Amino acid sequence: MDHLQLLDLVRHPLSPDTRLEVPASREEFELVQEILDTEDTKYPQIWYDSLRNLAIIVAPPTPLHSGMAGALLTRISSQIRNSGISSDVTDNLTQDADRRTTKNTGRGLTTRAGDGALRYWEGKRATLMIAVEVGVSQSYVSLRQAISWSVVILGCRLGLAMSIHEESRGTPHTRYYASLEQANAVLEEAEDDLYQQLTQHQYGPLEWDGETWFGKIRRVALETYRPQDEDCPLDTLLEPSQSFMIVQDGEYIRHDISPNLREVVVGDCIPSHLLTGRHFQATPLNFFQREWFEDQFQGLMVETALLRLQEKIKVRQPIA
Incomplete structure (x- = not known):
């Protein structure tokens, strides 16, 4: 080629x-x-x-994809800021999205961008602490390759990967309206209807005007990844250290999930030498709660459905 x-x-x-x-x-x-x-x-x-x-x-992400990546990082960052650690320390933790990096893998240069990350700044130098990857109907191997890049090659302390699979929904047809006002009124009506559907179909499908705009969520899994050892080969495809199935066949199933996924701690966000004592480093970061997850996830489902609908709405141009 x-x-x-x-x-x-x-x-x-x-x-x-x-x-x-x-x-x-x-x-x-x-x-x-x-x-x-x-x-x-x-x-x-x-x-x-x-x-x-x-x-x-790489095509642009859906609101569900980019939104969940940002929501996970924002939630963790918020927990750090409410952990009792001095703001002089926590204010140096920053959030990145879609940062592009190039590294030599020993077989040439690789260039990728991640969905999001938390970086800790000490003066002019930043340390990559937590990386997040979200895959929406993306292959499991591809998602693991993405998070392995951040953990193995970029050297982050912790990788979080969320795998989301949406059932097929078909291809809705294009709708034509006489004016922009009419098109906007349709979108407002659809938005209200889609949010209302969440009371009965919390994880889809979301339908409007006889067509499906967001398919039923087949499954959502959240996994953690860590470096295996310092001499880990650069082409290593990491296995998760923790794996949680959260949603399956349109139902929330993981009622016993640990709020810190059994391993996410303060020391994953702030370099150890800035924390006093091993106990503080190991303090759990309890960022994951069902209510928070469902509010974020379901709201982003509707945003994604509305974007798909908007892309199928056309305003007829008047004949000159």
Whole structure:
């Protein structure tokens, strides 16, 4: 494949949350990236995996994808700030989203971006503490590759991966309206109806006007990942240290989940030398509660459904 063929694939319309992997050389990737850099558009993005000699074409995330990544990090950060540690220490913990990095893997340069991370700043230097990856109907192997990149190659202390699988929902047809006012009124009506449906279908499906705008959630799993050892090979595909099935077949099933996932502690967010005593380092960060999760997740389901509906609404242009 030459770089023009790769560029054609990048320009081909992709559904949100799609990741397309194609064989390519680093040189072909860089030629395409140079072209994209001149266009000043955030998506689609293109990454490169030197361990597998693949270009990865990345479509924009859905609100559910980006929203859950941000919600997890915000929740953990909030717990740190309410932990009793001095604000002089906690204020140096910052939250990143979609940060792009390039590293030499020993087989060439790999370029990727993560969904989000917490970094701790000491002066001008930041330490990657927690990385989060969310996969929406993404393969389990692909999600593990993404979080393994942050843990093994970037060296974060803890990786959190949330795997979300939505059932197929079909392809709704396009709707045409005579005016922008009419189209906006339809969206408002649909929004109210979709939120109302959550009382009976907490995890979908969400339907409106005879079509499905968000499919039933088949499952949601949340996993933690840690470095195996200092000499861990760079191409290691990590196994989770903890794994929790939270939602299955449209029902919340994990009523006994530990609020800190049995392992997330203060020392995962703040470097050890800034904490007084081993006991403080091991203080649990109780960030996960069912009510918080359901409010965030279900609200983002509706936002995703509304975005899909909005993309299918067209306003007819008057004939001159």
